[in-house]
Amino acid sequence: DAKTTQPNSMESNEEEPVHLPCNHSTISGTDYIHWYRQLPSQGPEYVIHGLTSNVNNRMASLAIAEDRKSSTLILHRATLRDAAVYYCILRDRSNFGNEKLTFGTGTRLTIIP
Amino acid sequence: GAVVSQHPSWVICKSGTSVKIECRSLDFQATTMFWYRQFPKQSLMLMATSNEGSKATYEQGVEKDKFLINHASLTLSTLTVTSAHPEDSSFYICSATRQGRYTQYFGPGTRLTVL
Numbered sequence: 001d002a003k004t005t006q007p008n009s010m011e012s013n014e015e016e017p018v019h020l021p022c023n024h025s026t027i028s029g030t031d032y033i034h035w036y037r038q039l040p041s042q043g044p045e046y047v048i049h050g051l052t053s054n055v056n057n058r059m060a061s062l063a064i065a066e067d068r069k070s071s072t073l074i075l076h077r078a079t080l081r082d083a084a085v086y087y088c089i090l091r092d093r094s095n096f097g098n099e100k101l102t103f104g105t106g107t108r109l110t111i112i113p
Numbered sequence: 114g115a116v117v118s119q120h121p122s123w124v125i126c127k128s129g130t131s132v133k134i135e136c137r138s139l140d141f142q143a144t145t146m147f148w149y150r151q152f153p154k155q156s157l158m159l160m161a162t163s164n165e166g167s168k169a170t171y172e173q174g175v176e177k178d179k180f181l182i183n184h185a186s187l188t189l190s191t192l193t194v195t196s197a198h199p200e201d202s203s204f205y206i207c208s209a210t211r212q213g214r215y216t217q218y219f220g221p222g223t224r225l226t227v228l
Contacts, residue, residue, distance in 0.1 A: 041222070042222060043117075043206045044219045049215070101159070101217055103157040104156060105156050
């Protein structure tokens, strides 16, 4: 799987938007961009994924650069419950059925009340 | 949504004993289940991939005779840590995928402490 690079940590004020960046300059044409997050002492949970177009769901938005070499996870209004480690992961859709996830170090998001 | 449970949520055992951790998909059939291990302040590391009815595929460096994985049904996989030692103390997390789906659903994790 291609490698992703994320900042180790970020802070944001409560009720403000948060933009979590991810660089994936070696992304291939068949790679989906996935985001998971892990709250303290819990298993990871799926947040969002996309291929080329920007994506929105009830949890977040995903903005993908036109060249796909970077993406940004957007939390529109951060709450204290959004404090977690956020992982940006590339998954090759040509390996459909081989669902192995490779976790990097992620970004530890701290929300300031 | 798809729910994955793990049991127990935490366990303390003596060195040399074996511990079994269960991973269940509660509302879907999981064709593939994965076992991860996470040490404090570190990321998740995949240990093995298991498909129902077949032998698990272990990642490089993971001892298959120490970490026994059984995936006997489409809703249950078990990880047995045999002859546990203090260095096996970790947070063990399972995940599961539905056939034909891309999203991986994670369990809440099991914290193992070996004394």
